[in-house]
Amino acid sequence: MRTKVIIFFILINFNVVNAITFSVDSNKILKNLRCLICQGQSVADSNSDFAQTIKIVVKDQINDGKSEKEIYDFLIEKYGEWIVYKPPFNKVNFVLWLFPYIALVSGGVIIFLFLKKRDNH
Amino acid sequence: MxxxxxxxxxxxxxxxxxxxxxxxxxxxxxxxxxxxxxxxxxxxxxxxxxxxxxxxxxxxxxxxxxxxxxxxxxxxxxxxxxxxxxxxxxxxxxxxxxxxxxxxxxxxxxxxxxxxxxxxxxxxxxxxxxxxxxxxxxxxxxxxxxxxxxxxxxxxxxxxxxxxxDPALAIHPPLLYVGFVGSSIYFSAAVASLLTNYSGKLFAKSIKTWVLVSWTFQTLGILTGSIWAYYELGWGGFWFWDPVENASLLPWFAMSALLHSLIVLERRNLLYFWVIILCLLTFILSVTGTFLVRSGILNSVHTFANDPSRGIYILIFLSLMIFVSVLLFFNKFKNSSYNLNSNSKETFILINNWFMMFYLITVLMGTVYPIFTEVLTDHKVSVGPPFYNTVIIPIVVLFLLFMSVGPQTGWIKNKSYNLNLLLKILIGSILINFCIVYLFKEYSLLSNFIIISAVFLVISSLIDLYKSYKNLKIDTPRIVSHLAFGFLILFIGINYNFSLEKDFNLKLGEKKNFENYSVEFKDLKLQDFKNYKAVIGEFKINNFKENSNQSLYPEIRIYENPSTITYEASIRSGILKDYYITMSNIDRSDYYNIKFQKKPFMMWIWISVIFISVGGFLRLYKNAKKNY
Known part of the structure; x- marks a missing residue:
């Protein structure tokens, strides 16, 4: 009974609001882009000429029906990976993406072994 | 003279x-x-x-x-x-x-x-x-x-x-430095402890206060830094995962881990060598942070003072510190026997440390990775908010759940879990999440999990508080900090997911409508101040739903010494939400670029962090009372 109640609530939770939109969110993209001429600011937060240009480029691309990924790829090709705040997963960046999880798993294993060793005492 | x-x-x-x-x-x-x-x-x-x-x-x-x-x-x-x-x-x-x-x-x-x-x-x-x-x-x-x-x-x-x-930034460095540099004393104490074999409970007792002091001030230092970033940098956020911000967060993770494992050392005389590692690590991270910031090796929004020659000196100093600590540590390290039950408070504290190390490694990795790729492969990459959010947020959910259960467990061997109660709390949290999502009418899978787990922690801590009052075994400091942490994640979650952000261009006298709001550009005037001139705009924000009007006055300031232009956000803080407006001129045009933001529960994020450190102060006060 209790599990049913929980499942019921979880289902409600994930279904009740149908505000999911599949359109491309320009603000989200602009936040993920570095303003190349600023000191550590995103394009969305900057007022520089460069940022204004990129904003127009991104909006045009969205209007052309490009997907989020296509826009990033386009900009990376033009300006290099330096422009995106989320480094793409590739042969240079895989260490960055995988290492935290490796650390997490090995930490868990260490604690597990630590506790298990004691149980064998 | x-x-x-x-x-x-x-x-x-x-x-x-x-x-x-x-x-x-x-x-x-x-x-x-x-x-x-x-x-x-x-x-x-x-x-x-x-x-x-x-x-x-x-x-x-x-x-x-x-x-x-x-x-x-x-x-x-x-x-x-x-x-x-x-x-x-x-x-x-x-x-x-x-x-x-x-x-x-x-x-x-x-x-x-x-x-x-x-x-x-x-x-x-x-x-x-x-x-x-x-x-x-x-x-x-x-x-x-x-x-x-x-x-x-x-x-x-x-x-x-x-x-x-800025007032927040005037007090930010002293606060942060008490935390940062305060960690030096337990670095020294840890080295001394290794040299003189002064280990165990006594060592824990001698550094306890200092860890607490540095942790509490570090928390406040980080807070003032974010408050400053929020209203001074004009982008409406309070944390950008910028290298300089990360530099202050790294020692904080190490301190938080230390703060917890120190309890185990004091109570059960366990984890001595782990505590030593954390003591050494905290100060090493503080100096590393200083190196990263002062050498100008990283591109950051907060880079105000850097010079490569300083970098070399700090780097040499840092390397020496690391070398000596590592050498000494492995010289003295011995495998001791221990008695640890997998179902006990000790284990939960280890789990806390496990997560802290994960956060620490992730943030450290993200901060220094660009340096390595540039040196090794000549490849410039940026690691910013989307990386940290993707990697860290899902893990926070798990962390919060452990954090809710952990404090209720007993030392040495925990008796039993009140599964019934946990289930009720979970159902309660899901219900509350349902209400929140319904109220804000927005939805994402991950935000649900964050809100549920944060509410779970909040309710658990409240029950904890109630129980401890009944048993007269009140451990207020811990509960206050944990409760505040739960609220912090909850408010950040809500704020992050349910902020409204609009970017548009307006001319004097024009009006922009969107959702339940309208923003009207009422007035523009030039004013002289003691050390700057300002172009001040007046914007009227109309909320149709609440039928309320508010005026905000963002500025463009022109300073003469040194000559700079800054954009001052105008913020109307409220109990439920902040309105945030910045304006900037557009070249060769009468139009101004306006950024309007609605940020729910902003003030409560600050209050939560203040209460996290209040927990620290309470603990210091209690310890002081006990000792005298």
Whole structure:
């Protein structure tokens, strides 16, 4: 009974609001882009000429029906990976993406072994 | 004049540091139980001199003595008094002096307040701490001297960077430094503990207060930094995962881990070597952070003071510190037997440390990875908010659940879990999440999990609080901090997911409508202030749903000393939400670019963090009461 109640609530939770939109969110993209001429600011937060240009480029691309990924790829090709705040997963960046999880798993294993060793005492 | 006084005092402090080390080494040889009085006296002199030295610099800033380069470069005679004073530590040289002061005062206080601990341990701590003090004094005197003079004497200073002229930022460095640099004392104590085999509960007792002090102040320091970023940098966020912000967060993770595992060491005499690692790590991370920030190796929004030659010195110093700590650690490390049950408070504290290390490694990795790729592969990458959010947020959910259950468990062996209660809390959390999502009418899978787990922690902590009041076994400090942490994540979650952000261009007199709001550009005027001119806009924000009107006044400021333009956000803080407007001019056009944001529960994020540190202060107070 209790599990049913929980499942019921979880289902409600994930279904009740149908505000999911599949359109491309320009603000989200602009936040993920570095303003190349600023000191550590995103394009969305900057007022520089460069940022204004990129904003127009991104909006045009969205209007052309490009997907989020296509826009990033386009900009990376033009300006290099330096422009995106989320480094793409590739042969240079895989260490960055995988290492935290490796650390997490090995930490868990260490604690597990630590506790298990004691149980064998 | 002031420059001579300052230089003399710095030089005297070097001599005093050397004599403390010499006398301490002599003192180790004799068999007396007590540390000789002369060491106390010299330490007192050392602290007094460095404080006078600091006030000399403050005076130079107040009276605008432009014969001193630091004052000339960072001050201006027309600057308001508060910012003249805070200008003292708003630059590399001055803040380094502040760094040395904290090293010195902590050194003296640690010596003073640990009278009942073993003599050798205290003396070795003092020696190590004075080696650190000397290292930084040399750096200060020969590389970054705050008292260097300039000839001919300029008539007027260059002024402090306007965005640093802010009350939150005036107190930010001192707070953060007490945390950052305060960690040096348990670095020294850890080295001393390894050298003298002064381990276990007594060691834990001797450093407990210092860990707490540094953790509490670090928390407040990070808070003031984010508050400043929120209303000064004009982008409406409070955390950008910028390298400089990360540099303050890294030691915080290490401190939080230490704070918890220290309890295990004190209560059960376990995890000694792990505690030592954390002690060493915290200060090493603090210095690493300083290196990253001051060397200018990283591209950051907060880079105000950097110079490669400083980087080299700090890097050498840092490498030496790491080398010595690692060497010493492996020399002394021995595998001890332990008695740890997998179902006990100890295990949950280990789990806390496990997650803290995960956060630490992720943030460290993200911060330094760009340096490596650039050096090794000539490939420039940026690691920013989307990376950290993707990697960290899902793990926070798990962390919060452990954090809810952990504190209720017993030491040594936990009896049983109240599964029934946990289930009820979970259902309650899901219900509350349902309401929140319904109210804000937005939805994402991950935000649901974050909100549920945060509410789970909040409810668990509240029940904890209620129970402990009933049993009269009140552990308020812990509950306050944990509860506040739960609220913090909850409010951040809501704020992050349900903010409204609009970016549009308006001309004077125009009006923009969207969702339930309209923003009207009512007025524009030019005004003269003491040290800047300002273009001030008036915007009327109409909320149709609540039928309320509010006016906001964002500014474009033109400073003359140094000549800069800054964009000042106008913020209307409310209990439920903040309105946030910035405006900027568009070249060759009558239009202004307007950014409007609605940020729910902003104020509660600050309040939550304040309460996290209130927990720290309460613990300090309780410990002090217990001891006297």
């Amino acid at each position: 002031l420059s001579n006084i300052g230089n003399t005092l710095l030089f005297l402090n070097i001599l005093l540091g050397i004599s403390i080390i010499y006398l301490s080494l002599q003192n180790l040889k004799n068999r007396k139980v007590l540390i000789s009085k002369s060491i106390y006296h010299i330490c007192l002199f050392q602290s007094t001199f460095i404080i006078i030295c600091f006030f000399t610099l403050v005076t130079a800033f107040i009276i605008s003595d432009f014969s001193i380069i630091t004052v000339y470069q960072n001050s201006h005679s027309l600057k308001p008094f508060l910012y003249k004073v805070s200008g003292t530590w708003g630059n590399h040289e001055g803040s380094l002096l502040l760094w040395v002061i904290i090293l010195t005062i902590f050194s003296f206080l640690f010596l003073l307040y640990n009278k009942h601990h073993a003599k050798n341990y205290r003396i070795y701590s003092l020696i190590v701490q004075n080696v650190l003090i000397l290292g930084f004094l040399f750096f200060l005197l020969f590389n970054s001297n705050p008292f260097s003079i300039i000839l001919p004497i300029p008539k007027e200073g260059l002024g402090l960077n306007p965005i640093l002229q």
